[in-house]
Amino acid sequence: MHATLPFLFAVVILIVLVQMVAKKIHVAYPILVVLAGLLVSLIPGAPKLTLDPDWVFFIFLPPLLFEAAWSISFKGLVRWYRIIGSFSFLVVFFTSLSVAFFANYFIPGFSLALGFLLGGIVSPPDAVSAGAIMKFVKIPKSTATILEGESLFNDASSLIIFRFAMIAVATGQFIWSDALLSFGWMVFGGAGIGLALGWLFVLALKRLPTDVPSGIVFTLLEPFVLYWVAEQLHSSGVMAVVTGGLFLANRRFSVMGSEARIKGVSVWESFVFILNGLVFFVIGFDLTEVVDGLQKAGIPLQDGIYYGVMVTAFIIFIRIVASYIALFSTLIFRRSIVSPDFSFRKNWKTPIVLGWTGMRGVVSLAAACSIPLYLKDGTPFPQREMILFISFVVIILTLFIQGLTLPILLKKIRLTGLTPSHTNKHEAERELRSELWRFSIVEMNAKYEAHAQKNLFLATTLAKWQQKLEATEDDLFNAEIRTIYIDLLEAQRQFLIEKNKDPKVDEEFIHKEIALIDFEEERVKMH
Known part of the structure; x- marks a missing residue:
């Protein structure tokens, strides 16, 4: 053994x-x-x-x-x-x-x-x-x-x-x-x-x-x-x-x-x-x-x-x-x-x-x-x-x-697939996201409109959903913008790593923030 x-x-x-x-x-x-x-x-x-x-x-x-x-x-x-x-x-x-x-x-x-x-x-x-x-x-x-x-x-x-x-x-x-x-x-x-x-x-x-x-x-x-x-x-x-x-x-x-x-x-x-x-x-x-x-x-x-x-x-x-x-x-x-x-x-x-x-x-x-x-x-x-x-x-x-x-x-052998493809896969995904944003905006206004007007986080979130709904695909995540955003996320990650060298900084908080950045990067890569 x-x-x-x-x-x-x-x-x-x-x-x-x-x-x-x-x-x-x-x-x-x-x-x-x-x-x-x-x-x-x-x-x-x-x-x-x-x-x-x-x-x-x-x-x-x-x-x-x-x-x-x-x-x-x-x-x-x-x-x-x-x-x-x-x-x-x-x-x-x-x-x-x-x-x-x-x-x-x-x-x-x-x-x-x-x-x-x-x-x-x-x-x-x-x-x-x-x-x-x-x-x-x-x-x-x-x-x-x-x-x-x-x-x-x-x-x-x-x-x-x-x-x-x-x-x-x-x-x-x-x-x-x-x-x-x-x-x-x-x-x-x-x-x-x-x-x-x-x-x-x-x-x-x-x-x-x-x-x-x-x-x-x-x-x-x-x-x-x-x-x-x-x-x-x-x-x-x-x-x-x-x-x-x-x-x-x-x-x-x-x-x-x-x-x-x-x-x-x-x-x-x-x-x-x-x-x-x-x-x-x-x-x-x-x-x-x-x-x-x-x-x-x-x-x-x-x-x-x-x-x-x-x-x-x-x-x-x-x-x-x-x-x-x-x-x-x-x-x-x-x-x-x-x-x-x-x-x-x-x-x-x-x-x-x-x-x-x-x-x-x-x-x-x-x-x-x-x-x-x-x-x-x-x-x-x-x-x-x-x-x-x-x-x-x-x-x-x-x-x-x-x-x-x-x-x-x-x-x-370029396979075309067996299933019907009435719409382009990318267009279908874009349409589904748009439907999600419309639903989210309606849900926010119907249930929490008063809170959204008073709270900065909810107001900002509502504005982001509205911007995404009205934006074109190039306004959102094209290849160039995705690269820039991921580079900014990496800069945030490196900033936190440097701050972690300070003995006064809570390391657990640093790890949680880096984890959130990691999730955000993976979310962006899925677009």
Whole structure:
């Protein structure tokens, strides 16, 4: 423990440094973190980090999914639920089944059950990698919402497939009636448990006298409770976390104050970043151990690489095909939700982008590592080392090949988006702000006109709202004015830092004022 703990601290520091480098060179940080893990594993005397799949499923997965549920647009999720549902369940099942037949035909010693097991492992794309990559390029909101929504639910469907495949391998039989009942309880039971517990959490946050720190800690505990309760009831913990997270996210403004929301975002971003970094580091770090396991099983390394590359190419192809099918289905059956000026002839490359975002990650890793060494009768688990190695090859290749080429692909293919765009986004935002200022002026005059005439602060605020309403866009925040204002804010910040050197000045007051300046700068940058 004393030897491992300093190593883990060093790993966290390394992840932070790698993320800084990745941001500077415009590369998704998961790619470089995996590479860093691989390089560290080659250092003589480096401690071994044996990945416990239970840790991934319980410690890593719930908060990652919970945070994603809080970040996604619920309106977009409802709008595109058909495509999201097809990618999350139908495409995952189709991919798993296709991989089953592919592995059974091409890989020696693979039964359909083993192929289905492999398919359940490699079928779900990883949202973290795609999200990190899409930060460097512009992508239509509709496409981003589809990808984010898919990532919320595909983990649940793939893990359910994985469980059924494990039963089929262990027992040698597959009973469809039992499987359908179990599938229904896992999906709908998990969703029901998530909604029920989410309602209890909302009630608790409303009734209990929580302050900012306890409220944030409360949100940190929620995903673990949701997952654990659902798993104890033999349902899907992933579905419980996702549905409970969505329920809570849509009630955050009624149960959490502004300070808790602002501070909570920073806490969650840091927490999720560390979790993601550790997972991707372990992917690279454990690769050498997986290679050793393959060779100890008597399987030539070149065979493992060959089959891993074949499976990777196959699942990429399957996802692109499924993307075209999903787009055609939407154009045929739900034309009303697609932009009227959308032309398939001009946008035939859009499904390629959707298909090329299928990088694999944390769920595939955890599922592969959870395969037991032995069956219940004591016999070695068939093809375990080959399945594990192929899974790692798929994760590595999709991260590096698709991850590095996706920004280039997105720049070459200019996506117009699927949703109608009757007004320019910038004009729509300007109009909404104008409506907010009109409402504020009416509210002030209706309720507090007498106070506004007597109080300098309220009078000044009312005058500012009126000026903003009457001003043109150039009168407000154009690029030049924004730069000047931010420079003035920085000057204020430096003034306060200098004043803080005076022993007589209250340092706490200085910190509060600098925090207000920071919030003001972020507000200006959002315009």
